[in-house]
Amino acid sequence: MKETRILVPKVKGKRKICVKAVDVFGFESVVVMEVLIMKNLIINSKYNSGLSRFFSSSVMNELARKGHSAFFKEILFVSGLHEIIDENITLSDFLQIVYNHLFKNYRGEYIYKNAIANKILLGRHSLNTAFMLTEFRVADCKADSVVLNGTSNVYEIKSELDSMDRLKRQIDAYSQVFDFIHVITSPCQIMKVKACVPESVGIMRLTDRNTISTVREASTGKHSVTPSVIFESLRKAEYTSIIKEQYGYIPDVPNTRIYSACREMFARFSPEKAHDSMVRVLKKRGKCRQLKDFIADSPEYLRAYSINSGLSIKETIKLREMLNARCKSFIR
Numbered sequence: 001m002k003e004t005r006i007l008v009p010k011v012k013g014k015r016k017i018c019v020k021a022v023d024v025f026g027f028e029s030v031v032v033m034e035v036l037i038m039k040n041l042i043i044n045s046k047y048n049s050g051l052s053r054f055f056s057s058s059v060m061n062e063l064a065r066k067g068h069s070a071f072f073k074e075i076l077f078v079s080g081l082h083e084i085i086d087e088n089i090t091l092s093d094f095l096q097i098v099y100n101h102l103f104k105n106y107r108g109e110y111i112y113k114n115a116i117a118n119k120i121l122l123g124r125h126s127l128n129t130a131f132m133l134t135e136f137r138v139a140d141c142k143a144d145s146v147v148l149n150g151t152s153n154v155y156e157i158k159s160e161l162d163s164m165d166r167l168k169r170q171i172d173a174y175s176q177v178f179d180f181i182h183v184i185t186s187p188c189q190i191m192k193v194k195a196c197v198p199e200s201v202g203i204m205r206l207t208d209r210n211t212i213s214t215v216r217e218a219s220t221g222k223h224s225v226t227p228s229v230i231f232e233s234l235r236k237a238e239y240t241s242i243i244k245e246q247y248g249y250i251p252d253v254p255n256t257r258i259y260s261a262c263r264e265m266f267a268r269f270s271p272e273k274a275h276d277s278m279v280r281v282l283k284k285r286g287k288c289r290q291l292k293d294f295i296a297d298s299p300e301y302l303r304a305y306s307i308n309s310g311l312s313i314k315e316t317i318k319l320r321e322m323l324n325a326r327c328k329s330f331i332r
Contacts, residue, residue, distance in 0.1 A: 017205055043079055043081065045105065049106070055099070061318070063319065077090070091330060094190040096165075102194065103210065108306075110304060112157040113145055114303055114304040117303040120147055121307075128287075138177050138178075139176065139229055143155075145304075146178070148283045151222065154177075154180070158185040158192075159186060163194050171197055181218055185203070206307075223272060225275050226271070230274050242266065242281060297320070
């Protein structure tokens with residue numbers, strides 16, 4: 001059999017690959033394809049903070065609702081990314097490249113939230129039995145991520161970009177509401193976290209291999225939560241449904257007094273009853289079939305965003321279309 005060589009010239013930024021195929025009749029054919037190789041971004045580190053905002057609700061929702069984002073385009077141009085992007089790759093492919101770059105070089109809050117969504121919510125649980133909330137209000141703090149299954153787990157993120165200044169106050173607040181408290185951090189921050197939190201608080205680390213490993217298990221704490229603080233974290237429809245369920249009625253008072261009247265009734269619950277009632281109503285936020293489908297169908301790098309995006313069904317369809325569109329639609 002005669003051997004044939006194909007000489008493939010090098011092109012900057014691209015690679016030629018040879019694809020060999022055999023058809024149903026057994027005939028072989030060879031096709032040479034030119035593919036953009038853009039696994040790594042070479043970009044000034046001062047733009048990493050801006051790139052991380054690509055995955056924020058404000059930017060992604062703007063893309064879904066308007067078909068464009070002024071901030072997205074501005075970062076593309078000031079960073080010089082518009083000059084090195086292959087206009088023919090999809091927006092989804094480009095965002096995956098940006099996400100990979102951030103994971104290696106700027107592991108901020110979104111990277112951690114996304115790891116929790118993929119590795120814990122969807123990895124250890126399922127959307128049929130668990131739900132995740134982000135930026136959940138607790139007293140005068142906001143919990144980074146809360147996963148609700150049969151109980152409550154709160155995850156406070158302390159990345160390599162964070163300080164420990166507020167950690168003690170945050171843990172004190174979370175202990176009044178949640179059963180299990182975890183701090184998820186980078187390997188280089190573990191000793192700092194240990195020095196700041198009590199033994200009951202679990203410690204986890206996000207590894208360079210994008211896995212979450214447990215350094216120390218968390219201890220249960222729902223027996224010592226504070227019902228009145230739990231009440232203050234709930235929406236009106238949620239706390240009134242609990243009051244109706246437990247007492248059989250909602251207090252017949254003017255609207256201006258419904259909050260205080262329900263709060264007083266809620267405060268009489270035992271810590272365990274208040275906690276378990278909270279878990280039941282909060283899990284209902286994730287019961288929508290369309291939301292479950294949107295989360296499941298989203299690329300892995302967008303899972304944390306998709307969980308609390310607040311998009312309508314029409315807007316989720318529009319976003320999928322945007323993600324499959326070519327980058328030339330966004331950089332001109």
